[in-house]
Amino acid sequence: MAGSLRSSGPRAWGRPGAGRRTAAAFLVLPLIGALGLVLGPTGSAAAQATSACSGRLVKTVSFSTGSLRVYKSRAYACAVTVAKKPGARRAMRVSLQPRGGRAVVDSGRFTTLAGPVTVHALNRCVRASGSMGGSSGSTGWILC
Numbered sequence: 001m002a003g004s005l006r007s008s009g010p011r012a013w014g015r016p017g018a019g020r021r022t023a024a025a026f027l028v029l030p031l032i033g034a035l036g037l038v039l040g041p042t043g044s045a046a047a048q049a050t051s052a053c054s055g056r057l058v059k060t061v062s063f064s065t066g067s068l069r070v071y072k073s074r075a076y077a078c079a080v081t082v083a084k085k086p087g088a089r090r091a092m093r094v095s096l097q098p099r100g101g102r103a104v105v106d107s108g109r110f111t112t113l114a115g116p117v118t119v120h121a122l123n124r125c126v127r128a129s130g131s132m133g134g135s136s137g138s139t140g141w142i143l144c
Helices: 010-014 018-039 045-052
Strands: 056-063 066-072 076-083 090-098 104-110 113-120 126-132 135-138
Touching: 045 113, 056 126, 056 135, 066 090, 066 126, 066 135, 076 090, 076 126, 090 113, 104 113, 113 126
Parallel strands: none
Antiparallel strands: 056 066, 066 076, 076 113, 090 104, 090 126, 126 135
16 A cells, blocks of 8 residues: 555556646647747758758858858768748759769759758868859868
């Protein structure tokens, strides 16, 4: 009998106060989810770019409608084109080319960012370019 007060199985639902905690969880969790939906679209496009590529940011090229960001991990380089003001779909493009290799391109009509594109860049230079609408930016050979 003494063990029935400490049980954590199905009998725990019969304890005083257990129903209130469960009801509170059912009320709080949807509110947290709704808050995430409200804050999600207004979140920073830069934060989305960071989560799109792994590694450290090594180069940012800004242009009038957005920016080109290049990231480097140990063996790979990654690039994204990020909109300055996310919103309606518009033509965006990002390209990343390792020296001696073919360029990897992502282009289309996007709202926030184009990419990520990734190439193997262990001991290799890369160059990147990005465009959005009528403006563009590019790097020379970097990471040499």
